[in-house]
Amino acid sequence: xxxxxxxxxxxxxxxxxxxxxxxxxxxxxxxxxxxxxxxxxxxxxxxxxxxxxxxxxxxxxxxxxxxxxxxxxxxxxxxxxxxxxxxxxxxxxxxxxxxxxxxxxxxxxxxxxxxxxxxxxxxxxxxxxxxxxxxxxxxxxxxxxxxxxxxxxxxxxxxxxxxxxxxxxxxxxxxxxxxxxxxxxxxxxxxxxxxxxxxxxxxxxxxxxxxxxxxxxxxxxxxxx
Numbered sequence: 493x494x495x496x497x498x499x500x501x502x503x504x505x506x507x508x509x510x511x512x513x514x515x516x517x518x519x520x521x522x523x524x525x526x527x528x529x530x531x532x533x534x535x536x537x538x539x540x541x542x543x544x545x546x547x548x549x550x551x552x553x554x555x556x557x558x559x560x561x562x563x564x565x566x567x568x569x570x571x572x573x574x575x576x577x578x579x580x581x582x583x584x585x586x587x588x589x590x591x592x593x594x595x596x597x598x599x600x601x602x603x604x605x606x607x608x609x610x611x612x613x614x615x616x617x618x619x620x621x622x623x624x625x626x627x628x629x630x631x632x633x634x635x636x637x638x639x640x641x642x643x644x645x646x647x648x649x650x651x652x653x654x655x656x657x658x659x660x661x662x663x664x665x666x667x668x669x670x671x672x673x674x675x676x677x678x679x680x681x682x683x684x685x686x687x688x689x690x691x692x693x694x695x696x697x698x699x700x701x702x703x704x705x706x707x708x709x710x711x712x713x714x715x716x717x
Contacts, residue, residue: 497533503559510553514545524550530557532568551576558598567602574599650712655686660695660707668713675710679703686710 498504511528523544529535545553554576557569574595629635655675657666669675672686679686679702689696689710696710697703 497529497565498560499562501560503556507553507556507560510545510549510556511543514543514549518544519546519549522547526550526553530569530572532572533561533565570595570598570602649715653713653715655690656711656713657696657703658709658711660709666703666708 524547526543526545527535528541528543535541554573558566561569577595654668654670656668659666672683675686676683679700695707697706697708
């Protein structure tokens with residue numbers, strides 16, 4: 493195996509000592525598959541590049557990989573350990589507060605400078621790109637399933653009835669308006685706030701002088717009999 497990616501240090505020697513030991517005496521209980529040469533560094537899924545390790549061996553190997561690499565490769569290894577230990581805290585990985593702090597510091601430091609893969613890159617969304625993304629979302633199955641003709645009909649009927657605001661403490665009606673825009677103008681908030689309150693059945697008014705900082709429900713008016 494090409495070890496040119498790794499430096500010539502005691503960490504590299506420890507790493508391959510663990511690998512060779514696991515190959516000679518594989519774990520008999522719980523085990524995890526590990527790429528000897530990580531996939532992010534060009535390692536393949538070939539059998540000779542896969543070894544089964546205990547959870548502790550697996551975690552220690554990934555810690556060693558940070559010390560065995562530099563630059564962008566080190567950044568990738570830090571992200572891998574951070575993902576194992578921080579993003580998905582599993583019972584089998586006993587991460588101490590000191591290890592947690594070290595990982596967070598290393599990840600923060602590695603985000604600076606040329607070791608970051610995104611260093612010097614600036615993504616600009618063109619109008620064509622925005623249009624392609626919009627069309628893809630509109631044509632997606634999830635969007636069509638949730639916002640089909642039946643959904644549009646229900647929303648249209650509800651909007652035609654107007655909006656009512658109800659005091660959540662007393663149950664009294666504060667007022668009625670023909671649409672969300674008029675509600676927003678009357679309350680001094682945004683139309684998006686009003687629509688979100690209706691859609692998520694949330695209260696509005698805790699920060700609004702117009703409602704006396706009292707939570708109110710915003711709802712579509714009930715259909716008349």
